[in-house]
Amino acid sequence: MTKVVLDAVGGDYAPKECVAGVALALQRGFARADQLILTGPHELVAAALRDQAVALDGLTIVDAPDTLVEGDTPTDAMRKKPRNSIAVGVQEVKEGRAGAFVSAGSTGTVVAAATLGLGCLEGIRRPAIGAIIHGEKHPFLVLDVGANPQPKAHHLAQYALMGSAYYGGTFGIKEPKVGLLNIGSEELKGTPLVREARALMKQLPINFHGNVEGLEVFTGDCHVVVSDGFTGNVLLKVSEGVAEYVLRITFGLMQRAAIEPAKIGQVKKEIMPRVDFSEYGGALLLGVQGIVTICHGRSHAPAFANAIRFALRAMDAEVNKHIVEAVRASAMPQSEPNA
Numbered sequence: 362m363t364k365v366v367l368d369a370v371g372g373d374y375a376p377k378e379c380v381a382g383v384a385l386a387l388q389r390g391f392a393r394a395d396q397l398i399l400t401g402p403h404e405l406v407a408a409a410l411r412d413q414a415v416a417l418d419g420l421t422i423v424d425a426p427d428t429l430v431e432g433d434t435p436t437d438a439m440r441k442k443p444r445n446s447i448a449v450g451v452q453e454v455k456e457g458r459a460g461a462f463v464s465a466g467s468t469g470t471v472v473a474a475a476t477l478g479l480g481c482l483e484g485i486r487r488p489a490i491g492a493i494i495h496g497e498k499h500p501f502l503v504l505d506v507g508a509n510p511q512p513k514a515h516h517l518a519q520y521a522l523m524g525s526a527y528y529g530g531t532f533g534i535k536e537p538k539v540g541l542l543n544i545g546s547e548e549l550k551g552t553p554l555v556r557e558a559r560a561l562m563k564q565l566p567i568n569f570h571g572n573v574e575g576l577e578v579f580t581g582d583c584h585v586v587v588s589d590g591f592t593g594n595v596l597l598k599v600s601e602g603v604a605e606y607v608l609r610i611t612f613g614l615m616q617r618a619a620i621e622p623a624k625i626g627q628v629k630k631e632i633m634p635r636v637d638f639s640e641y642g643g644a645l646l647l648g649v650q651g652i653v654t655i656c657h658g659r660s661h662a663p664a665f666a667n668a669i670r671f672a673l674r675a676m677d678a679e680v681n682k683h684i685v686e687a688v689r690a691s692a693m694p695q696s697e698p699n700a
Contacts, residue, residue: 363396363460363673363676363677364395364396364397364398364458364459364460364461365392365396365397365398365459365460365461365462365463365669365672365673366398366399366400366423366450366453366454366459366461366462366463367379367382367383367397367398367399367400367450367463367464367665367669368400368401368446368447368450368462368463368464368465368466369383369399369400369401369406369409369422369446370400370401370402370405370406370425370428370429370446370466371446371447371464371465371466371467371656372464372465372466372656372657372658372659372660373465373658373659373660374659374660374661375401375465376401376405376406376409377409377412377413378660378661378662378665379399379409379465379665380399380406380409380410380412380413380415381413381661381662381665382660382661382662382663382664382665382666382668382669383397383399383410383413383415383420383665383666383669384413384414384415384662385662385663385665385666386665386666386669386670387415389666391666391667391669391670391673392669392670392673393419394416394418394419394420395419395420396673397419397420397421397669398420398421398422398423398450398453398458398459399420399421399422399423400422400423400425400446400447400449400450400453401422401424401425401446402424402425402426402428403422403424403426406422407422410422423449423450423453424444424449425444425445425446425448425449425450426444427442427443427444427445427448428442428445429442429445429446429447429466429467429470433467433470434469434470435467435469435470435472435473435474436473438467438470438473438474439470439473439474439477445470446464446466447464447466447467447470447471447474448474448478450462450464451474451475451478451479451653452478454478454479454650454651454652454653455478455479455650455651460651460652460676461651461652461653461654461672461673461675461676462475462651462652462653462654462672463642463643463653463654463656463665463668463669463672464653464654464655464656465643465655465656465657465658465660465664465665466658468490468507468508468655471646471653471655472488472490472507472508472646472655475488475646475649475651475653476488476649479649479650479651479653480649480650481648481649481650482648482649482650482681482684482685482688483685483688483689484519484685484688484689485519485523485648485684485688486515486516486519487508487509487512487516487519487648488508488509488646488647488648488649489504489505489508489509489516489519489520489523489524489590489646489647489648490504490505490506490507490508490590490593490644490645490646490647490655491503491504491505491506491523491524491527491644491645491646491647492504492506492593492597492644493644494579494597494600495634495635495636496578496579496580496581497579497580497581498580498581499532499581499584500532501578501579501581501583501584501585501586502524502527502528502584502585502586503542503578503586503588503593503596503597504520504523504524504585504586504587504588504593504647505520505587505588505589505590505593506588506590506593506594506596506597506644507590507593507594507597508590508646509589509590510589510590510591510594511589511590511591512554512589512590513554514554514557514558514560514561515558515561517541517554517555517558517561517562517587517588517589518558518561518562518565519648519688520587520647521539521541521562521565521567521569521585521587522565522567522684522687522688522691523647523648523684523687524537524539524585524587524647525537525539525567525568525585525687526680526683526684526686526687527645527647527680527683527684528584528585529683530678530679530680530683531674531675531678531680532584534584536567536568537568537584537585538568538570538582538583538584538585539562539567539568539569539570539583539584539585539586539587540569540570540571540572540573540577540582540583540585540586540587541555541558541559541562541571541572541573541586541587541588542572542573542575542578542586542587542588542592542593542596543555543559543572543573543574544574545572545574546571546572546573546574547572548571548572550572551572554589555572558587559571559572562587565691566687566690566691567687570582570583573586575596578596579600604636605636608632608636612625612628612629615628642654642656642660642664642665642666642667642668642669642670642671642672643655643656643657643660643664643667643668643671644656645671645675645680647680647684648684650681651681652672652675652676652680652681654668654671654672654675656668
């Protein structure tokens with residue numbers, strides 16, 4: 362199934378930027394109109410499409426009249442507002458009318474709805490959010506960046522398997538190098554959780570690099586960096602903040618140094634695709650049935666367009682098939698006590 366569902370009312374600037382992202386995806390040839398399904402209050406979404414001069418021909422709008430607000434917890438969303446745009450979008454995937462779901466709504470709600478609504482892949486106990494970041498030598502994948510802040514060691518080992526399978530299938534790298542985020546490269550460094558996870562990863566059929574320190578993350582030593590969801594989320598957001606800070610300072614100093622605007626523009630053109638989170642659109646929720654992409658809450662049109670593109674690519678790359686095959690080929694048990 363090659364259809365993508367977009368939560369048209371998820372995100373800080375919805376529905377305007379979501380719908381603008383649809384227009385951009387269509388304009389750039391990332392997707393056809395008949396491949397897109399939008400969820401949200403029908404009239405609100407239809408009006409936003411008209412405002413963006415997007416033809417309704419071919420597009421499908423599925424009414425989701427229950428509106429989520431900032432204070433709604435995942436439990437509130439599922440129990441008190443069951444016809445919200447996230448739940449309805451996940452249901453479209455569950456019932457086979459689409460293969461992927463994209464949302465910039467509440468991360469917790471998306472994770473909960475997808476985990477409960479779609480279920481985990483064979484052999485996977487907890488899903489992980491995997492974010493692609495541009496490194497010095499190549500893009501690298503960090504997982505988990507927020508789905509599970511308190512994992513167990515076997516969850517981290519499964520993240521390593523999923524990350525290796527996803528990266529290899531997406532970027533064509535036969536044996537991507539996998540590292541475990543830690544405070545030092547020595548084998549005995551880290552918390553008991555990290556040390557136990559490292560021991561498990563050494564036994565897996567992956568190209569395991571060992572521990573990775575924060576200083577090494579961006580240099581390109583590893584294609585996949587495994588972390589608990591709390592630490593990974595901090596890494597992601599600090600990286601975004603530092604990148605934006607350095608760019609503001611750098612371009613400000615270039616202007617003060619009277620560097621020609623054209624040259625500054627050329628530098629921006631070269632560097633922005635490497636540091637802008639919208640380049641990949643969002644992060645995949647790995648480990649659930651179907652393709653689920655979680656976008657940044659402050660996403661604008663380019664991020665939504667790219668999220669649609671990468672969701673379609675993930676389906677074409679049969680990401681979940683590769684993950685299941687990797688789990689089956691591993692020596693890890695298929696079920697864990699108190700998983």
